[in-house]
Amino acid sequence: MRDFEFxxxxxxxxxxxxxxxxxxxxxxxxxxTDVIVQMRVGRRTPERLVDIKDVAEANALSxxxxxxxxxxxxxxxxxxxxxxxxxxxxxxxxxxxxxIGGIQIQGRASIGGNLCNAAPSADGIPPLIALxxxxxxxxxxxxxxxxxxxxxxAPGQNALQDGEVLVSIRIxxxxxxxxxxxxxxxxxxxxxxxxxxxxxxxxxxxxxxxxVSARIALASVAPTPLYVREAGEALAGKEASDGAIExxxxxxxxxxxxxxxxxxxxPQRKHLVGVLTRRTLxxxxxxxxxx
Amino acid sequence: MPGKIHxxxxxxxxxxxxxxxxxxxxxEVLRDVLGFTGSKEGCNDGNCGACxxxxxxxxxxSCLVLGVxxxxxxxxxxxxxxxxxxxxxxxxxxxxxxxxQCGICTPGFIVASKALLEKExxxxxxxxxxxxxxxxxxxxxxxxxxxxxxxxxxxxxxxxR
Numbered sequence: 001m002r003d004f005e006f007x008x009x010x011x012x013x014x015x016x017x018x019x020x021x022x023x024x025x026x027x028x029x030x031x032x033t034d035v036i037v038q039m040r041v042g043r044r045t046p047e048r049l050v051d052i053k054d055v056a057e058a059n060a061l062s063x064x065x066x067x068x069x070x071x072x073x074x075x076x077x078x079x080x081x082x083x084x085x086x087x088x089x090x091x092x093x094x095x096x097x098x099x100i101g102g103i104q105i106q107g108r109a110s111i112g113g114n115l116c117n118a119a120p121s122a123d124g125i126p127p128l129i130a131l132x133x134x135x136x137x138x139x140x141x142x143x144x145x146x147x148x149x150x151x152x153x154a155p156g157q158n159a160l161q162d163g164e165v166l167v168s169i170r171i172x173x174x175x176x177x178x179x180x181x182x183x184x185x186x187x188x189x190x191x192x193x194x195x196x197x198x199x200x201x202x203x204x205x206x207x208x209x210x211x212v213s214a215r216i217a218l219a220s221v222a223p224t225p226l227y228v229r230e231a232g233e234a235l236a237g238k239e240a241s242d243g244a245i246e247x248x249x250x251x252x253x254x255x256x257x258x259x260x261x262x263x264x265x266x267p268q269r270k271h272l273v274g275v276l277t278r279r280t281l282x283x284x285x286x287x288x289x290x291x
Numbered sequence: 292m293p294g295k296i297h298x299x300x301x302x303x304x305x306x307x308x309x310x311x312x313x314x315x316x317x318x319e320v321l322r323d324v325l326g327f328t329g330s331k332e333g334c335n336d337g338n339c340g341a342c343x344x345x346x347x348x349x350x351x352x353s354c355l356v357l358g359v360x361x362x363x364x365x366x367x368x369x370x371x372x373x374x375x376x377x378x379x380x381x382x383x384x385x386x387x388x389x390x391x392q393c394g395i396c397t398p399g400f401i402v403a404s405k406a407l408l409e410k411e412x413x414x415x416x417x418x419x420x421x422x423x424x425x426x427x428x429x430x431x432x433x434x435x436x437x438x439x440x441x442x443x444x445x446x447x448x449x450x451x452r
Contacts, residue, residue, distance in 0.1 A: 006296065006313035006359045029357075036316070036355050037336045049313070051360065078349065102425020103403070104340055107349035108356070190424035191338070 001040050005048040012138045012167055015052050020140045020163030022048045028165060030058070030074035031108035033101065034117040050165075057167050058112070063089060069171040073112025078103075080111065090171060091287055092131060092180025092201060096123040099184070102191050112166050118152040118224065125152065125225040126199030127182040129217035130284075133171045139164035149217070149227035177204040179287025181280040184219065185272045194220045195264040198252065198276035202284045204240065211235045214284075216248060216277060221256035221269050228255040231277065240285050249277040300361040302327070303371025311358035318342045320358035321368060329369035329398045333427070340426035343399035344368045350406045352425070369398035372405060381405045384443035385436075392430035400426050404440045412448040416441060 006029075009015035019026045027035055027046035030053065038044040052058040053074045060072035063085055071080070077097040080086055087094050093111070100109055100123050114124035115135070128148040135146045140163045148169070151159050160166065184197035197219030203212040214232040219225050231251035238244035258269035295310040302325070311320050318335075321327040321344070333341035335354045342353040345367040372379045381404050384390070391397045400423065407414055407422045414422065419440050420433075428436060 001314040003312055003314045006357065008359075008362075031355075032357065032360075033337055033355050036357065039314075040335065049357075053360075076349075101337070102340065103422050104343055104350050104352045104425045105337060105355075107346070107351045190421065 002042070002045055004039070004046055006051070007048060008051045009055055012055055012057055012165070015050055015055055015058075015165050016138050016140060016163060018048070018050045019165055022046075023162040026050060028052055028073075028113075028116065030110045030113040030116075031076055031105075033105050033109040034113060034119075052165065055167075058165075060168055061086065065173050067170070068173040069093075069169075071111060071169045071171065073116070073166040073168055074110045075112070077106040077109055077111065081106075089174060090131065090180070092127045092182055092199060092284070093171070095182035096127045096199075099123055099190075112169055115148065115151055115169070116158050116160065116166055118154070118156055118158045120152075120155055120223055120225065121194045121197070121220040122152075122225060123182065123184055123194060123197055123219060126197055126217035126219050127180060128169065128171070128199075129225065129227045130180050130182070130199040130201040130215045131171050132201075132215060133169050135166055136168045136170055137164050138167045143167075145170075149225075152224035155223050174291065175203045177206070177208055177288050177291055178202065179284040179289075179291055181283030181287060183276050183280050183283070185276065193263065196220045196256075196258070196269045196272035196276060198273060198280045200277065200280035200284045202235070202240070202281065202288050204285070204288045208289050209239055211238055211240050211244065211285075214248065214281070216252055216281075218252060218256055218273055220263075221258040221273055226255060228252050231255065235281075245278050245281045248281060249274045252277040296359050298359055298362050300363065301365045303367055309358070313357065313359055315358045316354050317344070317346075317356040317358050317361055317366070318353040320361070321353060321366075324358075327368050327370050331395050331398055333395060333399075338425075338427065339396070340399040340403065340423075341396050343402045343426065345402060345406055348406075350403050367402070369402055372401060379405060380446040381408065381440065381443040384439040384446065388435050388439035388442060390431060390435040390439035396426060396428040396430075400428070400436055400440075404443065408440065408444050408447050412444045414440075414444055419444075 025047040180201035184194035186192035214235040216231040331341040333339035
């Protein structure tokens with residue numbers, strides 16, 4: 001690995017100024033499970049790594065019923081799924097946090113890192129999009145917020161400007177009668193990269209039969225994780241029936257624009273998007289009924 | 292580029308300090324700087340688990356930790372698993388169940404299994420297989436490893452460590 005400068009930030013301001021000094025030559029270190037691999041093979045060659053694991057805001061994990069979940073960008077996956085309140089309140093997020101890598105990876109890897117790494121196949125991103133999560137970004141000109149679906153701009157590329165740091169992710173408190181679910185297809189049980197993945201969320205009305213709104217996002221079927229607005233809109237106001245779910249699945253399949261590669265073919269991935277959209281919608285509806 | 296960085300840490304219960312470059316992984320530091328060669332380099336990209344160590348009580352792949360990140364942390368490697376009294380029940384069970392062939396993956400499996408059984412000695416086969424999904428073995432076919440871990444769990448429940 002090419003040598004670089006290691007800096008350990010203690011505050012958000014310090015992280016921002018350490019990043020801003022080096023511009024595009026600086027990169028954040030959270031769990032390191034992507035960036036260290038990329039640096040070792042020469043795919044990324046930052047001159048400086050800024051560790052944010054000692055920044056309190058980036059290591060946060062707190063939930064309250066008014067503001068929702070405050071998830072630090074560097075908070076490792078295991079802390080998310082070990083937290084009983086978070087597990088109960090955001091099962092759609094837990095689906096992803098407990099399937100990324102193995103136990104060793106989950107001891108380090110963060111959902112914020114998964115987001116900034118911007119892999120098309122990232123398991124952590126579709127559930128965030130489905131849950132309407134917001135990025136909280138600190139930079140030289142202050143703090144800004146951005147919907148998660150706008151964060152990834154190309155494979156491995158994110159919307160952060162030089163000097164900006166993803167500090168945390170805010171997930172709104174779940175609405176009444178809502179549920180979310182994430183599933184991916186891999187050819188084995190664990191430790192693999194999604195051939196396709198779908199995250200869905202639904203809000204049901206008081207009778208728990210009609211869908212008020214829904215959000216659906218896809219992994220591994222486009223250059224970035226894909227928010228398919230029209231698939232969710234196809235469900236709004238409809239009874240939670242197989243017919244309505246089928247319409248959403250067709251909209252998701254139509255939006256998917258996968259490539260064929262070593263993991264799967266275009267027709268297989270399109271088919272998987274349909275299957276996983278149906279299954280995650282059923283799963284989300286079940287969770288909404290139990291909520 | 293900056294020179295070497297002084298890192299203070301605790302390894303297998305002993306205060307340890309070392310000098311390393313920012314680019315050196317914890318695995319490289321353990322093996323090449325400190326002589327703890329029990330942790331193995333398999334894939335060097337976080338897939339195989341042969342370099343598994345405990346970092347502040349959580350198992351991690353030490354190839355994906357920077358040496359400088361060990362500052363102020365506590366690390367347990369395979370060298371810290373046995374005690375003066377003898378092998379750890381997990382180590383003993385690996386021997387008795389012939390749960391290894393070439394042995395490269397074994398330190399990682401043992402560190403990972405011990406971490407599970409200390410919290411969950413009752414872990415069933417499904418739980419053990421899931422916990423060890425991040426440890427690859429290309430020799431045994433896994434069944435002997437899983438049997439060894441279940442065996443060790445039984446012993447640890449009934450008075451072992």
